[in-house]
Amino acid sequence: MKKSLAITALALTISFSAAQAETLNVGMSGGYFPFTFVKLDVLQGFEVDFINAIAAETGDEVNFVTMSFSGLVGALETGRIDTIANQITITPERQAKFAFSQPYVFDGAQVVVKAGNEDTIASVEDLSGKTVAVNLGSNFEQLLSALPNADEITIKTYESNIAQDTALGRVDAFVMDRVSSAQLIAQSPLPLALAGKPFSEIRNALPFRNDDEGTALRDRIDAAITTLQENGTLTEISEKWFGADISVAE
Incomplete structure (x- = not known):
């Protein structure tokens, strides 16, 4: 009798756990090395490991949904995905629309130029009169537009080839986060270099729809x-991909 009750209790526990498990539909571009990219037909990167580690804690299944970066916000708004793991920067405008998790990446905006041109852009003031590329849908266009000399900067948005066009001199520079920029330069054969120091702190987090269901999911993920x-997993993932802990503010 006791054995029968134990088996029943175990079955109920398994059934309850299965009922609690959910499928997290996580959007990402799959084209932003080393955060999210495809190699040998395998989606991988910092964000992929991060989300899989979260799912290991919550017991959820993960369904990664890849699409162009510019379409991710719309997919979140319409419920096609539950969140975005693609270096989404917290901004006042986004906070007004979405419920954000706590930050898990701390970074800064970085100017990148063709190698040899580093001295021409030592600070953001030197961007005056220049054509500067940014990724379409990223926060960097907004950051540049908020600079005191924004009226003197020509901003060009790109879906791809941002690094190539800078190396070929088709644009004077591009702006990306420093972590990704340094990794891109290290991995790419293109003649590129960091110009000046990072400007404007960047805090990346996971956005969720700002309704009861979205905020409840946010709290669980948070x-x-x-x-x-606390257990060091986030630091391990960070050091795996960047050789440093980018999950804490300097």
Whole structure:
């Protein structure tokens, strides 16, 4: 009798756990090395490892949905995905629309130029009179537009080839986060270099729809992020991809 009750209790526990598990539909571009990219037909990168670590904590399944970066916000708004893991920067405008998790990446905006031109752009003031490329849908266009000399900067948006056009001199520079820029330069044969120091702190987090269901999911994911921070998993993932811990503010 006791054995029968134990088996029944175990079955109920398994059934309850299965009922609680969800499928997280996570959007990403799959084209932003080393955060999210495809190699040998395998989606990988910092964001992929990060989301898989969260799912290991929550017990959820993960369905990665890849699309162009510019379409990710619309997919979140319409419910096609539950969140975006693609270096989404917290901004006042985005906070007004979405419920954000705690930050898990701390970075800064960085100017990148063709190698040999580093001295021509030592600071953002030197961007005056220049054509500067940014990724379409990223926060860097907004950052540049907020500069005191914004009226003197020609901003060009790109879906791809941003690094190639800079190396070929078709644009004077591009702006990306410093972490990705340094990794891109290290991995690419293109003649590129960092110009000046980073400007404007960047805090990346996971956005969720700002409704009861979205905020409840955010809270559950946030608890998992805290666990990953406390047990060192987030630091391990960061050091794997960047050789440094980008999950804490300097």
